[in-house]
Amino acid sequence: MPGLVRELRLRAGPALRLEQRAAGGEGSVVWDAALVLAKFLERGAPPLPRSRVLELGAGTGAVGIMAAALGANVTLTDLEELQELLAVNIEMNRHLVTGSIQAKVLKWGEDVSEFQPPPDYILMADCIYYEESLEPLLKTLKDLTGPETCVLCCYEQRTMGKNPEIERRYLELLQVDFELEKIPLDKHDEEYRSADIHILNIHRKPTSFPS
Ligand SMILES: C[S@@+](CC[C@H](N)C(=O)[O-])C[C@H]1O[C@@H](n2cnc3c(N)ncnc32)[C@H](O)[C@@H]1O
Numbered sequence: 001m002p003g004l005v006r007e008l009r010l011r012a013g014p015a016l017r018l019e020q021r022a023a024g025g026e027g028s029v030v031w032d033a034a035l036v037l038a039k040f041l042e043r044g045a046p047p048l049p050r051s052r053v054l055e056l057g058a059g060t061g062a063v064g065i066m067a068a069a070l071g072a073n074v075t076l077t078d079l080e081e082l083q084e085l086l087a088v089n090i091e092m093n094r095h096l097v098t099g100s101i102q103a104k105v106l107k108w109g110e111d112v113s114e115f116q117p118p119p120d121y122i123l124m125a126d127c128i129y130y131e132e133s134l135e136p137l138l139k140t141l142k143d144l145t146g147p148e149t150c151v152l153c154c155y156e157q158r159t160m161g162k163n164p165e166i167e168r169r170y171l172e173l174l175q176v177d178f179e180l181e182k183i184p185l186d187k188h189d190e191e192y193r194s195a196d197i198h199i200l201n202i203h204r205k206p207t208s209f210p211s
Helices: 031-041 063-071 080-096 131-144 161-178
Strands: 005-009 013-017 050-055 073-079 100-105 121-127 148-155 178-182 197-204
Touching: 005 031, 005 063, 013 063, 013 080, 031 063, 031 121, 031 148, 031 197, 050 063, 050 131, 063 073, 063 100, 063 121, 073 080, 080 100, 121 197, 131 161, 161 178
Parallel strands: 050 073, 050 121, 073 100, 121 148
Antiparallel strands: 005 013, 148 197, 178 197
Protein backbone atom coordinates (compact mmCIF):
# COMPACT_ATOMS: atom_id res chain seq x y z
CA MET A 1 0.00 0.00 0.00
CA PRO A 2 1.53 3.42 -0.92
CA GLY A 3 2.47 5.52 2.10
CA LEU A 4 3.18 9.17 2.82
CA VAL A 5 5.71 10.74 0.47
CA ARG A 6 8.32 12.98 2.08
CA GLU A 7 9.89 15.61 -0.12
CA LEU A 8 13.45 16.88 0.31
CA ARG A 9 14.12 19.90 -1.85
CA LEU A 10 17.48 20.14 -3.60
CA ARG A 11 19.33 23.46 -3.91
CA ALA A 12 19.18 22.99 -7.67
CA GLY A 13 15.36 23.15 -7.57
CA PRO A 14 13.64 19.75 -7.81
CA ALA A 15 12.92 17.61 -4.75
CA LEU A 16 13.84 14.05 -3.83
CA ARG A 17 10.61 12.14 -3.19
CA LEU A 18 10.79 9.45 -0.54
CA GLU A 19 7.97 7.06 0.10
CA GLN A 20 7.48 6.08 3.75
CA ARG A 21 5.40 3.24 5.17
CA ALA A 22 3.22 3.64 8.23
CA ALA A 23 3.31 -0.08 8.98
CA GLY A 24 7.01 -0.80 8.46
CA GLY A 25 9.86 -0.99 10.98
CA GLU A 26 12.26 1.80 11.94
CA GLY A 27 13.67 1.91 8.42
CA SER A 28 10.44 2.81 6.68
CA VAL A 29 10.37 6.49 7.64
CA VAL A 30 12.90 9.25 6.97
CA TRP A 31 14.66 10.09 10.25
CA ASP A 32 15.93 13.57 11.05
CA ALA A 33 19.54 12.37 11.02
CA ALA A 34 19.04 11.30 7.39
CA LEU A 35 17.81 14.78 6.45
CA VAL A 36 20.78 16.40 8.22
CA LEU A 37 23.33 14.11 6.55
CA ALA A 38 21.71 14.35 3.10
CA LYS A 39 21.67 18.15 3.20
CA PHE A 40 25.24 18.20 4.58
CA LEU A 41 26.35 16.19 1.54
CA GLU A 42 24.68 18.73 -0.71
CA ARG A 43 26.99 21.46 0.62
CA GLY A 44 29.72 19.66 -1.32
CA ALA A 45 32.43 19.31 1.35
CA PRO A 46 33.04 15.66 0.55
CA PRO A 47 33.68 15.52 -3.21
CA LEU A 48 31.11 12.90 -4.27
CA PRO A 49 31.03 12.94 -8.08
CA ARG A 50 32.29 9.57 -9.43
CA SER A 51 33.12 8.33 -5.90
CA ARG A 52 32.07 4.87 -4.67
CA VAL A 53 29.57 5.20 -1.84
CA LEU A 54 27.95 2.57 0.34
CA GLU A 55 25.13 3.40 2.72
CA LEU A 56 24.49 1.19 5.75
CA GLY A 57 20.98 0.89 7.26
CA ALA A 58 19.66 3.02 4.39
CA GLY A 59 15.96 2.72 5.36
CA THR A 60 14.09 4.81 2.76
CA GLY A 61 17.41 5.57 1.01
CA ALA A 62 17.26 9.36 1.51
CA VAL A 63 20.99 9.84 2.13
CA GLY A 64 22.27 7.52 -0.58
CA ILE A 65 19.80 8.83 -3.14
CA MET A 66 21.04 12.36 -2.41
CA ALA A 67 24.63 11.13 -2.93
CA ALA A 68 23.62 9.58 -6.28
CA ALA A 69 21.91 12.84 -7.27
CA LEU A 70 25.24 14.55 -6.53
CA GLY A 71 27.09 12.22 -8.92
CA ALA A 72 28.25 9.33 -6.73
CA ASN A 73 28.02 5.64 -7.62
CA VAL A 74 25.96 4.40 -4.71
CA THR A 75 25.02 1.07 -3.19
CA LEU A 76 22.21 1.36 -0.65
CA THR A 77 22.14 -1.49 1.86
CA ASP A 78 19.68 -2.63 4.47
CA LEU A 79 17.86 -5.76 5.64
CA GLU A 80 15.80 -7.88 3.21
CA GLU A 81 12.51 -6.35 4.42
CA LEU A 82 13.56 -2.83 3.30
CA GLN A 83 14.51 -3.83 -0.25
CA GLU A 84 11.10 -3.27 -1.79
CA LEU A 85 10.81 0.25 -0.32
CA LEU A 86 14.36 1.04 -1.46
CA ALA A 87 13.48 -0.13 -4.98
CA VAL A 88 10.37 2.10 -5.01
CA ASN A 89 12.38 5.13 -3.86
CA ILE A 90 15.19 4.51 -6.34
CA GLU A 91 12.66 4.45 -9.18
CA MET A 92 10.85 7.60 -7.93
CA ASN A 93 14.14 9.53 -8.04
CA ARG A 94 15.93 7.85 -10.97
CA HIS A 95 15.54 11.01 -13.12
CA LEU A 96 17.62 13.00 -10.57
CA VAL A 97 20.50 10.50 -10.37
CA THR A 98 23.65 11.75 -12.10
CA GLY A 99 25.88 8.93 -10.79
CA SER A 100 24.45 5.43 -10.38
CA ILE A 101 22.42 3.63 -7.73
CA GLN A 102 21.49 0.10 -6.68
CA ALA A 103 20.22 -1.55 -3.49
CA LYS A 104 21.46 -4.76 -1.86
CA VAL A 105 20.91 -6.74 1.30
CA LEU A 106 23.59 -6.30 3.94
CA LYS A 107 22.96 -7.45 7.48
CA TRP A 108 25.56 -6.09 9.88
CA GLY A 109 28.11 -8.64 10.99
CA GLU A 110 27.68 -10.82 7.89
CA ASP A 111 29.98 -11.43 4.93
CA VAL A 112 30.85 -8.25 2.97
CA SER A 113 32.99 -9.75 0.20
CA GLU A 114 30.54 -8.68 -2.53
CA PHE A 115 31.05 -5.03 -1.46
CA GLN A 116 34.81 -5.05 -1.95
CA PRO A 117 37.03 -3.19 -2.75
CA PRO A 118 36.53 -0.68 0.08
CA PRO A 119 34.31 2.25 -0.95
CA ASP A 120 35.47 5.86 -0.86
CA TYR A 121 32.60 6.75 1.51
CA ILE A 122 30.37 4.85 3.91
CA LEU A 123 27.27 6.78 4.97
CA MET A 124 25.19 6.00 8.05
CA ALA A 125 22.21 7.89 9.47
CA ASP A 126 20.55 6.93 12.73
CA CYS A 127 22.08 3.46 12.86
CA ILE A 128 23.11 3.51 16.54
CA TYR A 129 20.01 2.67 18.51
CA TYR A 130 20.10 -0.83 19.92
CA GLU A 131 22.69 -2.59 21.96
CA GLU A 132 22.78 -5.96 20.19
CA SER A 133 23.69 -4.28 16.90
CA LEU A 134 26.81 -2.46 18.10
CA GLU A 135 29.37 -5.24 17.73
CA PRO A 136 28.04 -6.55 14.37
CA LEU A 137 27.86 -2.96 13.06
CA LEU A 138 31.44 -2.28 14.10
CA LYS A 139 32.59 -5.56 12.52
CA THR A 140 30.91 -4.50 9.26
CA LEU A 141 32.57 -1.09 9.41
CA LYS A 142 35.95 -2.72 10.00
CA ASP A 143 35.43 -5.29 7.23
CA LEU A 144 34.39 -2.61 4.74
CA THR A 145 36.89 0.18 5.35
CA GLY A 146 40.27 0.64 3.73
CA PRO A 147 42.90 3.25 4.63
CA GLU A 148 41.25 5.86 2.39
CA THR A 149 37.61 5.19 3.30
CA CYS A 150 35.76 8.08 4.92
CA VAL A 151 32.79 7.09 7.11
CA LEU A 152 30.20 9.81 7.71
CA CYS A 153 28.01 8.79 10.62
CA CYS A 154 25.09 11.02 11.59
CA TYR A 155 23.14 10.31 14.75
CA GLU A 156 20.68 11.97 17.04
CA GLN A 157 21.78 12.25 20.65
CA ARG A 158 18.89 10.84 22.67
CA THR A 159 18.51 11.22 26.39
CA MET A 160 15.81 8.65 27.15
CA GLY A 161 16.24 5.14 28.55
CA LYS A 162 19.28 3.16 27.39
CA ASN A 163 20.16 5.57 24.59
CA PRO A 164 22.95 7.50 26.34
CA GLU A 165 24.62 4.22 27.37
CA ILE A 166 24.31 2.80 23.82
CA GLU A 167 25.89 5.93 22.39
CA ARG A 168 28.69 5.90 24.97
CA ARG A 169 29.43 2.22 24.29
CA TYR A 170 29.39 2.73 20.52
CA LEU A 171 31.88 5.59 20.71
CA GLU A 172 34.09 3.59 23.07
CA LEU A 173 34.13 0.51 20.79
CA LEU A 174 34.54 2.63 17.66
CA GLN A 175 37.67 4.32 18.98
CA VAL A 176 39.54 1.03 19.30
CA ASP A 177 40.14 0.92 15.53
CA PHE A 178 38.92 4.29 14.24
CA GLU A 179 39.76 7.96 14.65
CA LEU A 180 36.82 10.28 14.73
CA GLU A 181 36.24 13.97 14.37
CA LYS A 182 32.98 15.79 14.95
CA ILE A 183 31.93 18.05 12.08
CA PRO A 184 31.11 21.46 13.64
CA LEU A 185 27.48 22.56 13.49
CA ASP A 186 28.33 25.62 11.41
CA LYS A 187 29.45 23.27 8.61
CA HIS A 188 26.01 21.58 8.53
CA ASP A 189 23.23 22.85 6.28
CA GLU A 190 21.88 26.18 7.59
CA GLU A 191 18.29 24.91 7.71
CA TYR A 192 18.73 21.18 8.33
CA ARG A 193 20.84 21.27 11.48
CA SER A 194 20.16 20.73 15.16
CA ALA A 195 22.39 20.88 18.24
CA ASP A 196 21.48 17.28 19.16
CA ILE A 197 22.22 15.78 15.73
CA HIS A 198 25.90 15.06 15.20
CA ILE A 199 27.94 14.14 12.14
CA LEU A 200 31.16 12.22 12.74
CA ASN A 201 33.93 11.97 10.16
CA ILE A 202 35.54 8.58 10.84
CA HIS A 203 38.73 6.94 9.50
CA ARG A 204 40.52 3.69 10.28
CA LYS A 205 43.59 4.04 12.48
CA PRO A 206 46.59 3.06 10.34
CA THR A 207 47.70 0.75 13.17
CA SER A 208 44.43 -1.20 12.98
CA PHE A 209 45.36 -2.91 9.69
CA PRO A 210 47.16 -6.24 9.89
CA SER A 211 50.86 -5.76 9.08
C1 LIG B 1 16.46 4.20 12.60
S1 LIG B 1 16.53 3.47 11.00
C2 LIG B 1 17.37 4.70 10.05
C3 LIG B 1 17.02 4.61 8.59
C4 LIG B 1 17.66 5.69 7.71
N1 LIG B 1 19.10 5.59 7.73
C5 LIG B 1 17.25 7.07 8.16
O1 LIG B 1 18.01 7.69 8.94
O2 LIG B 1 16.17 7.53 7.79
C6 LIG B 1 17.81 2.22 11.21
C7 LIG B 1 18.06 1.37 9.97
O3 LIG B 1 19.03 0.38 10.28
C8 LIG B 1 18.62 -0.86 9.73
N2 LIG B 1 19.19 -1.96 10.53
C9 LIG B 1 18.94 -2.25 11.83
N3 LIG B 1 19.59 -3.34 12.21
C10 LIG B 1 20.29 -3.77 11.12
C11 LIG B 1 21.16 -4.86 10.89
N4 LIG B 1 21.44 -5.73 11.85
N5 LIG B 1 21.71 -4.99 9.67
C12 LIG B 1 21.42 -4.08 8.67
N6 LIG B 1 20.59 -3.03 8.83
C13 LIG B 1 20.03 -2.88 10.04
C14 LIG B 1 17.10 -0.82 9.85
O4 LIG B 1 16.48 -1.75 8.97
C15 LIG B 1 16.81 0.62 9.51
O5 LIG B 1 16.63 0.83 8.13
